[in-house]
Amino acid sequence: MLRFLFSTFFSTFFLLAHADGIVDCLGTELDWYKTKVGETPCTTYERLRQICNPSFETGIMHTNAPPDTCMDEFGDCCCNSVAFALSMFCLACQQGKGIDAGAGTYQLYLQGSRPSGHSCSPVVNRSLPTHIEDAVCDQGIKIIDDIYSRTFWATGAWIL
Ligand SMILES: *[C@@H]1O[C@H](CO)[C@@H](O)[C@H](O)[C@H]1NC(C)=O
Numbered sequence: 001m002l003r004f005l006f007s008t009f010f011s012t013f014f015l016l017a018h019a020d021g022i023v024d025c026l027g028t029e030l031d032w033y034k035t036k037v038g039e040t041p042c043t044t045y046e047r048l049r050q051i052c053n054p055s056f057e058t059g060i061m062h063t064n065a066p067p068d069t070c071m072d073e074f075g076d077c078c079c080n081s082v083a084f085a086l087s088m089f090c091l092a093c094q095q096g097k098g099i100d101a102g103a104g105t106y107q108l109y110l111q112g113s114r115p116s117g118h119s120c121s122p123v124v125n126r127s128l129p130t131h132i133e134d135a136v137c138d139q140g141i142k143i144i145d146d147i148y149s150r151t152f153w154a155t156g157a158w159i160l
Pocket of ligand 1: 156
């Protein structure tokens with residue numbers, strides 16, 4: 001019992017980061033994703049971004065959306081709505097709850113610390129650049145269909 005309380009305490013208040021930068025998720029909110037894909041969205045996100053930036057680690061995401069930004073020198077892996085959606089699913093996983101984020105959240109993900117009106121480029125919506133898609137397939141990274149098509153809001157919001 002004590003052990004149970006202790007581990008509940010820790011999993012509730014601390015997100016545990018592993019050596020590979022992967023952080024455990026809270027609760028059961030994203031269990032459907034783990035069942036379908038065989039890993040957490042944080043792992044999928046890290047694998048996608050590592051195609052362009054091998055040292056990328058998802059780590060503990062910012063709790064205010066956007067949870068991450070696309071600032072890589074070679075931004076083709078993250079300058080798209082697929083990477084943004086994975087980052088939002090990862091945030092939901094780490095927070096153990098659904099996330100609603102206002103209009104413009106996607107644009108802030110693309111902008112990062114650049115001046116207002118600037119972003120990574122080229123921006124690709126609802127798909128990945130062909131050479132990145134090829135690498136995704138070669139590496140056996142599973143990205144579910146809904147992430148390409150259904151989880152996209154034209155205003156740049158996120159409601160799930
Ligand atoms: C991508 O989607 C965003 C959000 O709707 C939009 O502002 C942007 O113009 C779109 N870019 C392209 C290339 O379709």
